[in-house]
Amino acid sequence: MTSETTTPMIGRAIKRREDPKLITGQGNFLDDVKLNGMTHAAVLRSPYAHARILSIDTQKAAALPGVVAVFVGKDLLDVNPLPCAWPAGGFKNNMNTPRAMAVDVVRFVGEAVAVVIAEDRFIARDALDLIDVDYEPLAVVVDPEKATQPGAPQLHENAPNNVVVEWSAGNREGTNRAVASAEVVVKERIINQRLMATPMETRGSIARYESSTNEFTLWTSSQAPHVMRLLLTAFVFGIPETKLRVIAPNVGGGFGQKIFVYPDMVFCMWISRKLGRPVKFVEDRSENFKSSTHGRDHVTDVELSGTRDGKITGLRVKTYAGLGAYLSTIAPGVATTLYGRIVTGVYKIPNVSIDVIATYTNTAMVDAYRGAGRPEASYLIERIVDRFAAELGMDPAEVRRRNFIPPTEFPYDNGLGLLPYDSGNYAPALDKALANVGYADLRKEQATLRAQGRYLGIGISSYVEICGVAPTAWANGQGWGAGLWESANVRIHLTGQVVVTTGSLPHGQGVETTFAQIVADELGVPYDSVLIEHSDTAGTPFGYGTYGSRSLAVGGTAMVKSARKIKEKAKRLAAHLLEANPEDMIFADGKISVKGSPDKSKTFGEIALYASVGASMPEGEEPFLDETTYYDPPNCTFPFGTHISVVEVFPDTGAVEVKRYVAVDDVGNIINPRIVHGQLHGGIAQGMAQALYENAVYDDNGQLLTGTLMDYAIPNASMLPDFEISHTVTPSPVNPLGVKGAGEAGTIGSAQCIMNAVIDALSPFGVRHMQMPATPEKIWHATRG
Amino acid sequence: MARITVTVNGKSHTSDVEDRTLLVHYLREQLNLTGTHIGCDTSQCGACVVVVDGNSVKSCTTLAARCDHASVTTIEGLAQDGNLHPLQEGFWECHGLQCGFCTPGMIMSAYDLLQQNPNPSDDEVRHGLEGNLCRCTGYHNIVRAVQYAAAKMRGEEVSAPNV
Numbered sequence: 024m025t026s027e028t029t030t031p032m033i034g035r036a037i038k039r040r041e042d043p044k045l046i047t048g049q050g051n052f053l054d055d056v057k058l059n060g061m062t063h064a065a066v067l068r069s070p071y072a073h074a075r076i077l078s079i080d081t082q083k084a085a086a087l088p089g090v091v092a093v094f095v096g097k098d099l100l101d102v103n104p105l106p107c108a109w110p111a112g113g114f115k116n117n118m119n120t121p122r123a124m125a126v127d128v129v130r131f132v133g134e135a136v137a138v139v140i141a142e143d144r145f146i147a148r149d150a151l152d153l154i155d156v157d158y159e160p161l162a163v164v165v166d167p168e169k170a171t172q173p174g175a176p177q178l179h180e181n182a183p184n185n186v187v188v189e190w191s192a193g194n195r196e197g198t199n200r201a202v203a204s205a206e207v208v209v210k211e212r213i214i215n216q217r218l219m220a221t222p223m224e225t226r227g228s229i230a231r232y233e234s235s236t237n238e239f240t241l242w243t244s245s246q247a248p249h250v251m252r253l254l255l256t257a258f259v260f261g262i263p264e265t266k267l268r269v270i271a272p273n274v275g276g277g278f279g280q281k282i283f284v285y286p287d288m289v290f291c292m293w294i295s296r297k298l299g300r301p302v303k304f305v306e307d308r309s310e311n312f313k314s315s316t317h318g319r320d321h322v323t324d325v326e327l328s329g330t331r332d333g334k335i336t337g338l339r340v341k342t343y344a345g346l347g348a349y350l351s352t353i354a355p356g357v358a359t360t361l362y363g364r365i366v367t368g369v370y371k372i373p374n375v376s377i378d379v380i381a382t383y384t385n386t387a388m389v390d391a392y393r394g395a396g397r398p399e400a401s402y403l404i405e406r407i408v409d410r411f412a413a414e415l416g417m418d419p420a421e422v423r424r425r426n427f428i429p430p431t432e433f434p435y436d437n438g439l440g441l442l443p444y445d446s447g448n449y450a451p452a453l454d455k456a457l458a459n460v461g462y463a464d465l466r467k468e469q470a471t472l473r474a475q476g477r478y479l480g481i482g483i484s485s486y487v488e489i490c491g492v493a494p495t496a497w498a499n500g501q502g503w504g505a506g507l508w509e510s511a512n513v514r515i516h517l518t519g520q521v522v523v524t525t526g527s528l529p530h531g532q533g534v535e536t537t538f539a540q541i542v543a544d545e546l547g548v549p550y551d552s553v554l555i556e557h558s559d560t561a562g563t564p565f566g567y568g569t570y571g572s573r574s575l576a577v578g579g580t581a582m583v584k585s586a587r588k589i590k591e592k593a594k595r596l597a598a599h600l601l602e603a604n605p606e607d608m609i610f611a612d613g614k615i616s617v618k619g620s621p622d623k624s625k626t627f628g629e630i631a632l633y634a635s636v637g638a639s640m641p642e643g644e645e646p647f648l649d650e651t652t653y654y655d656p657p658n659c660t661f662p663f664g665t666h667i668s669v670v671e672v673f674p675d676t677g678a679v680e681v682k683r684y685v686a687v688d689d690v691g692n693i694i695n696p697r698i699v700h701g702q703l704h705g706g707i708a709q710g711m712a713q714a715l716y717e718n719a720v721y722d723d724n725g726q727l728l729t730g731t732l733m734d735y736a737i738p739n740a741s742m743l744p745d746f747e748i749s750h751t752v753t754p755s756p757v758n759p760l761g762v763k764g765a766g767e768a769g770t771i772g773s774a775q776c777i778m779n780a781v782i783d784a785l786s787p788f789g790v791r792h793m794q795m796p797a798t799p800e801k802i803w804h805a806t807r808g
Numbered sequence: 809m810a811r812i813t814v815t816v817n818g819k820s821h822t823s824d825v826e827d828r829t830l831l832v833h834y835l836r837e838q839l840n841l842t843g844t845h846i847g848c849d850t851s852q853c854g855a856c857v858v859v860v861d862g863n864s865v866k867s868c869t870t871l872a873a874r875c876d877h878a879s880v881t882t883i884e885g886l887a888q889d890g891n892l893h894p895l896q897e898g899f900w901e902c903h904g905l906q907c908g909f910c911t912p913g914m915i916m917s918a919y920d921l922l923q924q925n926p927n928p929s930d931d932e933v934r935h936g937l938e939g940n941l942c943r944c945t946g947y948h949n950i951v952r953a954v955q956y957a958a959a960k961m962r963g964e965e966v967s968a969p970n971v
Contacts, residue, residue, distance in 0.1 A: 038900055045908030046896040048843015048883035052909060055842035130856045145828075223847045223855060223909040223943050275845075275909030276943050308848035531907030531944045545859035696971045701949060703905045708946030732941070740934040740947040748971075 031615075032540035032550050033578045036697035038704040039536045041529065050273045052304045053227050053244045061229070062091050064291065064304035065147035067154050068314060069129035072165070072725020073176065074158040076127055076136065083153040084139055089146035090492045092298060093154070095137045095328040097123035099293055105284050106258035108250075109356035110189035111502035112381075117182040117324045119383065121349040123289035127160070130178055130348035131385050132725055133313025138290050140302060140489050162387045176776040178348060178383040182408040187381040189344055190359040192439045198376035201337030205328030214794045215321040215399045217345070219729070220392045221737050222530075224275020226315055227305035230291035232300060238266050239292050245271040246281045247568025249526050250505070254284045254352070255292065259725030267292075268803060271558040274530030278709070279391035280316050281530065282570045283352035309730050316354075317719055318392020320345035321399050327407045331420045337374040340366055341402065344381045346515045347388035351501075353782055355381060356588045360397030360501040361489065364441035367450045368404035369663060370426040371485045375438060385725040391570060393510055394488070395769045398774060401486040405775035405794065409483070409782070413791060419779070420457060423485050423665075424450060434658075434694040444487065444661040445757050447515045448689075452751045453485055456665040456687040461750060461779055472699040473787060479682075480784025482668045484776035491576030491660035491766030492755065509573065510564035511581035513542065513589055517635035519628040521546060521553045523585075526566010527578030529704075530558040532766060533698040534574045540694055541579055541760065545586035547613035548627060564651055571660070572764030575694065580758040581654035588650035591721035599641040600625055600633065618761075660763040664688035666707070666776040672784045674806035677799030679715060679781055681744045684774065688748065691755040691763035699765045700748050705747055706769020711736050714777035715796050736796075812876040825872040832856045834872035835882060842936075843883040843912045847941070854940030857913035858882045860970025864920035868937070874893065882910035886919070894957040895919055901968040904953030907943030914940045918954045926962055930955065 044050055081093040083356075090654040104120045124135040137154050141147035169175055170185040178185055202208055247271040256264045274281060291302045311381065316714050321344050328337040344358035363377045408426075412419040423572035427449040428435050434443035457463075462481070469479040492498070493507040510526045523542055525544040529535060535555045543550040544799040557563060566578065595616035601608075607618045616624030625633075638644025669683040686703060693699050716736040729735040754761030774795065781791055781797045790805050812821045812824040814878040815820065816839060823832055835841045836860070844867055847855035856868040886893040895915045898904065915938065921928065921936035928936065933954045942950060952969055959966045 038968075042900045042905060042908070045905055045911055046899050046915065047887055048841070048912050050843070050908050051947060052842075052845070054846065057840075081936070145826075221943055223853060223907065223941065224845070225847070274907065275847075276907040278943070308850070308853070359846055408926065533906065563893075697903045700971045702905055703950045704946035705906060705944045706946075709943075731850045732848045733850050737943060739939075740937045741931075741951065743947055745930075745951075746946060746948050768956075802920055 028128060030544050030547060030550070032543045033694050036695060037536065037704070039533045039698065040539065041533055041535050052224055052273045052275050053229065053242060056229055056242050056272055058229065058301040059233055061301040061303050062140045062142065062298065063144040063147045064302050064649050065139045065144065065151050065389045066135045066304070066310065067151045068135050068310065069132060069134045070161045071126065071129055071158050071160050072132045073161040074129050075161060076125065076129060077157040077159055079137060079138060080155040082275055084150040087146065087150045087153060090144065091140040092139060093139050094290065094294060096122060097124040099123045101294060101685050102289060103261070105289070107255050107350040107352060107355065108254065109316055109353040109502055109506045110140045111356040111359040112188040112484070114188065116427070117179065117187065119179045119349050121286055123286045131387055132727055133310065134389060135286050138294065140298065142292060156621060161676050163723065165384050165386050165723065167320060167382045167384055168343040170384050171343065171380060178385065182383055183289045185382060185383040187350065188355055188359070190329060190379045192377050193375040194438065195376040197787050198337045198374040200337050202326055202328045202339055205336055206331045207414055208326055208328045209414050210326040211326070211407060211410055211792050213323045213325055213403055213404055213406055215319045216795055217320040218318045218392055218713055218717050219719045219735055220278040220280035220318060222276030222278055222280060225306040225308060226281060226285065227310040228287045228291040229301060230295040231301040232296040232299065233645060240270065241288060242250055242270045242272055243288055244274050244281055245269070246274065246277045246339035246530055246570055247474045248558060248560050250568055251284055251288065255288060259289055261605045269560045271528060277530040278393040279318065279395055279570060282568065283316060283390055284316065284584065307653065308732060312735065314387060316351050316388045316390040317347070318389060319399060321387050323403055325403055325407050329411055329413050331415065333417050333425045335370055335372050336412070336685060338367060340377040342379045343385060345384045345389055346381050347386045348383060349388055351388040351390035354388065356501060356503060358754065359389050362399050365397055365489055366400045366404060367437045367439065368401055369428060369485045370404070370627045371428045386721055393706065394770045395571070397488040397767065397771045399421050401488065401771050402775045405484045405486065405800040407776060409779045410791060413786065418481050420453060420462065423483065441660050442494065445485065445658050445659060445755050446753050447663050449485060449749065452663065452687045452689055453665040455749065456667045456685055459512045459747060460667045460669065460683060460685040460686065464766065471562050477529050478672045478674065478784040478787065480670045480672065480780040482780025483665065484772050484779060486772040487661050487663040488768060489544065489659045490572035490662055491656055492571035492573050492765065493659050494657060495655050508653050509568055509577040509579060509581050510651065510653050511564040511585050512564050512651040513582060513585040515589065515631040517632060519547055519552060519631050519668050523553060523582055524561055524563040525582065526568060526576050527574045527806045528569050532574060532702065537575060537698060538579060538582060542582050542586055545583050546589065546627065547611065550721065562751040572766040575760065575762050576660050576755070576764050577654060577656050579590060579760055579762065580656070581652040583759050584652040584654055585650045589648045592648060593627065594635055596630050596641070596645065597625045608772045617785045641707065656757060659756045659758050660691065662688065662763040662765065662768045662774055663692045664768065666772040668776045668780045670777065670780040671786055672781060672802055678801030679797060679802065681711065681749065681777065685747045686742050687751060688768050689751045689753050690765040690768060692752060692761035693750065694762065695707045702765040703769040704746050705774040706767060708738065708743055710773025711743065711775045711777050712771040713795055716742065718796050752766050810873040812873060814875045814943065815879045817881060827873060829872045830868055831870040831872045831875055832867035835867060841882050841884050845909055845912060847909065852941065854917060855910050855913040857916040857940065859919060861918055864917050883915060886915065895958040896958035898960070900955040902949050902953040902956050904949045910942045911942060914942060914950060918957065920959060922958050926958060928958060
């Protein structure tokens with residue numbers, strides 16, 4: 024182990040410190056938490072997508088032995104509905120958020136109607152069958168575009184035509200002129216289907232209330248415990264923030280779904296206070312699918328104009344974005360800012376105009392899912408650019424190259440109200456991907472095989488995304504209602520152990536390992552002496568949590584800054600002990616020495632001990648090495664890359680085989696290559712799954728037809744290929760680590776990469792576009808005209 | 809109610825279980841062996857896989873009462889004398905896990921796979937793990953992890969692939 028843990032640690036593919044507990048069954052996930060006197064909740068959920076609740080009879084359920092109590096929506100009217108923290112685009116009093124349980128009207132299948140509390144989870148479930156609810160069904164709309172049409176069923180009185188917000192960006196007149204006068208215009212209706220995040224651990228909450236202190240503790244599977252604490256106390260319960268401690272135990276995957284505040288958090292807290300006993304609720308999988316947030320759900324009409332020689336002159340976009348029956352925590356911002364402002368992708372496009380109409384539908388809430396807006400944007404632009412290339416009969420790699428933002432134009436303003444792209448150099452990533460996949464030979468092979476009646480397809484995707492979210496002032500200008508900085512406290516204990524606490528937290532990303540690598544290097548101390556503490560609002564500084572590929576770029580930078588403050592103080596203390604000037608002190612290799620006199624030095628451990636004891640501090644200095652940083656980034660970061668896939672489609676069966684997947688990702692500097700590759704693998708898998716397998720389907724009655732893992736096809740091991748990952752490295756100038764972020768890049772680059780390959784394979788059949796997922800049935804039909 | 813005597817990770821337990829109690833709930837709720845997870849309610853995800861009398865089973869679709877006189881191995885029982893099993897080592901060395909929720913079931917399925925086929929091809933590993941879902945890794949490193957373990961169990965020199 025020694026060789027694995029000696030600095031420098033940055034850049035080394037060390038294995039993760041998170042793993043020993045996870046590979047031995049000691050993970051301690053939410054459902055593993057047991058408290059004395061704990062009761063168990065089961066939720067009765069609406070079977071109707073839209074209905075008036077006429078009556079609820081809970082008497083028989085309450086009488087079942089082992090049932091402690093039954094509650095309905097009307098019981099919880101003394102707490103507020105859940106807040107929406109990102110009312111992007113301005114609201115005209117039409118913001119509708121869910122309550123812990125429905126009161127008079129249910130608006131999607133799976134909305135909570137009643138909660139049974141029992142001595143064990145099995146009795147609670149049994150009791151659900153004894154509750155009688157009388158519903159009056161109402162008309163239903165599930166399609167985000169149809170919801171806006173005259174005569175569509177109305178979900179909320181304050182939202183005419185079910186419109187949440189109408190949002191636009193860019194230059195409408197210029198774009199209209201560009202499109203009207205163009206040599207070539209391609210247009211397409213492109214659907215980005217509804218997806219379900221499907222973390223392998225579902226969500227849930229355990230709440231405990233201490234009546235002696237009026238304090239709650241909430242264990243919840245969350246990506247943002249401090250934000251949950253803020254939203255639940257200040258907005259839902261109207262109690263001081265200090266009266267709630269939120270703990271995220273080991274989180275079994277999030278992918279966005281666990282960023283948000285949910286009804287179960289509220290009813291578990293409320294009921295635990297009411298009953299004076301802890302309350303536990305853990306979703307089963309079908310509840311996770313029906314009632315936790317979904318992702319995507321865009322219907323878009325896009326037109327791209329250009330010249331015959333492949334220059335793009337304009338892009339006009341109109342998107343209907345379904346947000347579900349109510350607004351989830353950050354939903355409006357995902358459909359607008361995080362999507363619409365980056366819809367030009369990696370291209371310099373002189374005229375762009377985008378309209379987003381976000382709507383209410385009788386479906387589960389839609390919010391951020393891995394990539395959150397950027398996958399929808401990159402899918403859109405990369406599909407329509409491929410469509411443009413096909414229209415011109417030009418190689419899709421060449422069309423991309425001709426339109427890339429030149430490296431000389433960074434920082435680059437795309438004209439859509441986004442922050443400037445921090446740094447980029449897109450052609451080398453494309454060239455490397457083309458070389459790695461052997462593009463020229465592949466095109467020859469494709470021609471040869473076509474002559475034999477075999478259909479090879481090659482798909483290219485060049486993407487850019489927004490990571491390291493975000494400068495608070497900018498985010499506030501986008502309607503975001505809070506900060507987006509991140510915190511880190513670094514302190515050196517008397518024994519020389521370094522303890523880092525942060526508002527950032529992992530749910531599979533391995534940031535305990537990555538964070539320790541950067542702090543060890545920054546302080547010049549052994550990796551094993553750095554402890555990273557997180558996920559508990561008690562004992563960590565307020566921070567905004569983990570999403571938007573921000574942990575390293577924002578949270579990691581906060582750690583670097585705290586470590587640097589510690590070094591400055593250590594230098595002052597060493598100078599005092601060595602009777603030298605602080606400005607003459609040099610910090611290197613875990614030692615602080617006097618410039619020009621390397622024999623005059625103190626080890627970092629000696630200084631830490633001296634500061635921790637604090638017996639003879641210099642004038643004006645406090646004991647202890649303990650520094651906190653709240654780091655608000657000056658910009659986001661913009662990772663990019665090119666992915667190329669090779670598929671074969673089989674017209675007889677409609678099957679698709681992914682033969683190769685080559686990715687060149689530029690995520691800036693890399694701290695731990697093994698972890699970064701893992702993030703890219705998983706990200707690519709999720710985008711590929713959208714392209715080929717996954718689709719969350721509601722029927723016209725609002726029934727979720729894909730309500731279990733029998734129907735919703737997240738891929739197993741035999742459905743995915745190996746991934747060939749490499750990089751270019753363009754450090755971000757935004758942060759001192761030069762990192763950009765890797766958590767979402769794979770997903771943002773991959774869906775269109777596969778779809779472009781499938782459509783390329785099918786081009787001999789005249790196919791120019793196909794909606795995801797490219798199922799065998801669709802392909803079989805497509806090959807038969 | 810049924811009274812069962814079951815050996816779990818080498819230790820004998822005699823317990824009263826409801827007729828409907830599933831093995832996964834017995835392990836998690838009565839024996840406090842929470843390393844075996846529940847990720848779905850339709851037997852798709854495989855997070856609950858344990859080994860019963862030498863064969864991997866989904867403990868969410870096995871009645872506890874059926875395990876009377878059976879020998880059960882869970883993820884907690886895989887390491888011996890403080891030494892990780894080669895599969896546990898492989899998953900750690902090859903970054904075969906991220907959030908770790910699917911990992912216990914994945915490892916127990918792989919354990920059965922390697923008992924049946926000590927020298928699988930990558931394709932055989934992928935097909936052998938079809939009953940286990942992972943949402944984090946894309947399976948790439950899971951295949952590497954199982955091959956690492958397979959080689960080690962065959963007595964070969966092994967190291968994690970470079971990245």
